[in-house]
Amino acid sequence: MQDYKYRLIYFNARGSAEFVRYIFAYTGKEYKDLRFEKNEWPKYKPYTPFRNVPVLEISDGVRLVFC
Numbered sequence: 735m736q737d738y739k740y741r742l743i744y745f746n747a748r749g750s751a752e753f754v755r756y757i758f759a760y761t762g763k764e765y766k767d768l769r770f771e772k773n774e775w776p777k778y779k780p781y782t783p784f785r786n787v788p789v790l791e792i793s794d795g796v797r798l799v800f801c
Contacts, residue, residue: 740765744788745772751788
């Protein structure tokens, strides 16, 4: 099992997180792309900073939210 330094959390759709996916692809960095369906949002919402996505988690515990 691979440990990832970065984890991107967003809906299973194109949107605000897409440019981050492009940057990871362009730079060749590996990351975990955690996608969920809109009906699963209530389950994830309490655990996100500012109750918002996308979230980029870095392995040292930093969570970045961008809108």
